[in-house]
Amino acid sequence: MSIYRLNLKRMRAGIAALLVLAATAAGAREDTLPTRIQVAFAPDQQLSEVKNNPSWRGWMKPADWEKALSEHLRKRADRLLPPGEQLQVTINDIKLAGDYEPWRGPNFQDVRFMKDLYPPRMDLHYRLLGTDGRVIREGDSKLRDLAYLQRTSVPFNTDPLRYDKRLLDDWLNREFVRAQAGR
Numbered sequence: 001m002s003i004y005r006l007n008l009k010r011m012r013a014g015i016a017a018l019l020v021l022a023a024t025a026a027g028a029r030e031d032t033l034p035t036r037i038q039v040a041f042a043p044d045q046q047l048s049e050v051k052n053n054p055s056w057r058g059w060m061k062p063a064d065w066e067k068a069l070s071e072h073l074r075k076r077a078d079r080l081l082p083p084g085e086q087l088q089v090t091i092n093d094i095k096l097a098g099d100y101e102p103w104r105g106p107n108f109q110d111v112r113f114m115k116d117l118y119p120p121r122m123d124l125h126y127r128l129l130g131t132d133g134r135v136i137r138e139g140d141s142k143l144r145d146l147a148y149l150q151r152t153s154v155p156f157n158t159d160p161l162r163y164d165k166r167l168l169d170d171w172l173n174r175e176f177v178r179a180q181a182g183r
Contacts, residue, residue: 034078036086039070041094048095059110065096065161072165073172080176084131093123097148097163112160119146120164126175141175143167 044050044062060068069091077087097120098112122143128136145151148163159165 034074036081037074037077038086038088039073040088040090041066041070042090042092046093047091048093052095053100060160065164068161069094069164069168072161073168076169076172077176080172081128085136086129086133088127088129090125091122092125093121094164095121096161097145114149114163116146116149119144119148120167121145122164122167124171128176141171143171145170 041047047062049065050062073089077089081087095118096112097118098114099118100109100111101113102109104111120143123140124143125138125140127138130136145163145167148166151166153162153166
């Protein structure tokens with residue numbers, strides 16, 4: 001057997017091992033989402049984003065953006081809340097940043113236009129539970145970011161939900177970081 005074939009075999013084995021390791025790490029990352037933060041959405045047909053988009057334009061379907069926003073909220077809230085506390089959030093209504101403008105023609109039917117006219121908004125209900133399961137705080141919040149395009153953001157951020165995630169981040173900071181400072 002030549003050295004070339006031996007090196008090729010080793011390289012293939014190394015690549016296979018790396019792929020297995022990467023798949024294992026990705027699976028472990030999915031399983032480590034905090035369970036003390038629970039996020040639920042109202043039924044799709046009650047959400048403005050779905051009702052106002054009957055043809056489901058765009059590349060993100062409701063299940064996709066609901067999952068992405070839920071994971072984001074769970075990870076961020078897990079870092080902010082003291083150990084042992086639990087948070088339950090129900091998003092009762094949502095309208096993602098931007099909107100479709102079907103009058104622009106068939107070439108633009110899947111293009112989401114970002115304008116001040118289409119700010120991100122969410123209506124949610126939350127319940128914060130203590131380590132003993134007792135309700136510490138509960139309330140409804142109406143989140144709006146009317147200046148979402150004027151605020152600075154990370155350059156080259158191409159996340160299609162960046163404005164909606166920032167809306168959630170602002171709420172978490174306002175509701176839990178500042179509230180904890182006042183406790």
